[in-house]
Amino acid sequence: MTKPQAERRQRANGVESRRRILDAAVEIAGERGYEGTSIAAVKARCGLPASSIYWHFKDKDDLIAAVIERSFETWLSAVELPDESIGTPLERVTAMAANVARSLLDEPDFLRLGLMLALEQRPTEPRGRTQFLEARAVARQKVAEVIHLLLPSLEEDDVETLTTYAIAGADGLFVQRQINGDSVDLTRLFRLHAELVYEAGLRMAQAHA
Amino acid sequence: MTKPQAERRQRANGVESRRRILDAAVEIAGERGYEGTSIAAVKARCGLPASSIYWHFKDKDDLIAAVIERSFETWLSAVELPDESIGTPLERVTAMAANVARSLLDEPDFLRLGLMLALEQRPTEPRGRTQFLEARAVARQKVAEVIHLLLPSLEEDDVETLTTYAIAGADGLFVQRQINGDSVDLTRLFRLHAELVYEAGLRMAQAHA
Amino acid sequence: MTKPQAERRQRANGVESRRRILDAAVEIAGERGYEGTSIAAVKARCGLPASSIYWHFKDKDDLIAAVIERSFETWLSAVELPDESIGTPLERVTAMAANVARSLLDEPDFLRLGLMLALEQRPTEPRGRTQFLEARAVARQKVAEVIHLLLPSLEEDDVETLTTYAIAGADGLFVQRQINGDSVDLTRLFRLHAELVYEAGLRMAQAHA
């Protein structure tokens, strides 16, 4: 008798629909990568017909790029919050490391999908990959700033090296967690990583002094 | 008797055909991942008809698994060679790091494809992924052995942690190279990584002494 | 009151919108025929959303029919102008031929699209095709009248034959121009055509005398 409301034709609501599509796509893309993210799968998970997905996104490339973009923003805001500058430098570094570790435990889709895209080498690069690399460049800049702040006497070149190494460690630890699951204590390893990077920085600074 | 020379290549030669298929598949899989590696694409690159691929390999899963297997073996033999135990421990560690760095510059297909597979989380895991994880376990065992050899007083638990961290760094640096190309000095970063891991091990050993 | 100027184009203006849609549709239909004229293509070229096209036209069939109608009217008025009856009959015939030739150089969309539709034989005939055939019947009637005027002694049957032949030549020459481009001197060929038709008419008239 009381035909459920949900069954009625949705009142047109672009923003909400777009969100539903992205929600579905981020899950699937995080699981199956670029090629594995079929429009049919997204449609099945979000309930909107394929043609509606194409109303909101030009093509699959566009959808994946939007997924990356939103996913990165979510992740970034999850990471950035506790910016308070208290404690010794080392304490602050390890606090930040713990923060990143937690964010990667909570919101791993962004990085998993991004790394999958980044590892690919298609002749015509998907826009999602570009989007990820841009997001990554933003993140890299932030890391470099933190390093410069903590170790102001470091040479430009050494900041670069340290930044690269810091991010590499983060990526690698995320991969380990991805592969080996709960047996990997991300938080502890990230703290170790932060300490080692910081000490390497100290030593570099002394070497140049 | 009078069969023209030009036909000779067509003559049955299982080993050679199998090799051609794998050569083609490793390239494409390295470019496009699991889903992106279509039989049609392999066929186009190796010149053999699709049905011939199925003569040599049970199915696509089997082909990808074989790609991983062969690619890992190639890589492993490229890494292992200079095993001579000369010099100080630290020297030996950095020599090995340089060795791994070089191998990742030369034979990146194995790791790129493997990481792509490892990052996926599809419901039914492809055999290629299992194959990669097994290969990875072998490599991990070797790393653990080396660490145990260099730092015999380390607790089991610390060896595990250090091994995980060592491999994470290697993966992460490979990803950096993959993304940022020649601007990343893999050799130098690997040496830095090796030093940091070694020192972390020394400190762990002292802490427990 | 304070509505910015830039918004003004958005203001409701049915006639103008309708014109823009038809302008876009005539171009696309001239390029791609009936099936090839997608609403999306029209929308892209005229800038109005698809739903606006449906506000102005019942359906695609209706749009194409309107295109044909307007295109034919434009063409007809371009052809008819210099109707003055001066000079010898042959002079008048060749003047008219030149006139038609010129119109086909200027306004080819009508005939190109019409012929495409006419050549099709789909089960359910598009209304645009009917529209074209009606326009064509009008044109045919005019040609027949001219022939009758110039050669009043011709039998009804011969007028019909000559009319058919006259129009066939015009169509055929238009096609030649369409295919071979500027290398076809439409004006000269139309004059030749007019002469031949006129002489054929003279001979027919004599044969019956």
Added chain:
Amino acid sequence: MTKPQAERRQRANGVESRRRILDAAVEIAGERGYEGTSIAAVKARCGLPASSIYWHFKDKDDLIAAVIERSFETWLSAVELPDESIGTPLERVTAMAANVARSLLDEPDFLRLGLMLALEQRPTEPRGRTQFLEARAVARQKVAEVIHLLLPSLEEDDVETLTTYAIAGADGLFVQRQINGDSVDLTRLFRLHAELVYEAGLRMAQAHA
């Protein structure tokens, strides 16, 4: 009991299958033009699945081009047969005209489809169109040869003009037949056309004498 043979899985026979596909495609394309020739329609008419059509033809463009090619060959061999050089020149001309008229009554698909393609002006020209224009160039060459044979004293330039006009008339008459059906006596009109062209040629030859 006796399951009909036709129901059994076809024994692989590429040539036969290709023929069936072309037979189906030529009918549909003749009816509905390029865009209207959907792979689904061809599949329905020939009984082979769409993927089999793609085994034999690279894509739809390739299929249509093959249709044009085969259709032109069929038509050409239907036209060419009675080549005997007997009778007066005019008699021979009208005999040939009758021949062409009959061929267009029997095998109209080639020309109908070809003209549809020729009238289109897509940005990226379909290969079928090119194929048709090439076929048309061959036919044009033959017409020019016949004209030169019958009127050897004609200037090169006049042969060209006459050829263009001759073909234009043929196209135009075919279109008339296509539109007005049986009420158009193609044979008679073609004979008239042949006579007029021949006389125009005679006059041109005299003018230059």
Added chain:
DNA sequence: AATGAATGAGGATTCATTCAT
């Protein structure tokens, strides 16, 4: 050991059209 041909399921995308506002 190899392959030409075939095939059903599914891929991304576009279609003409409608509807609520």
Added chain:
DNA sequence: AATGAATGAATCCTCATTCAT
């Protein structure tokens, strides 16, 4: 007078796989 959003059916084409030879 107009439009953002939606939609089911159809589009072309590729997929992994099989089979008879």
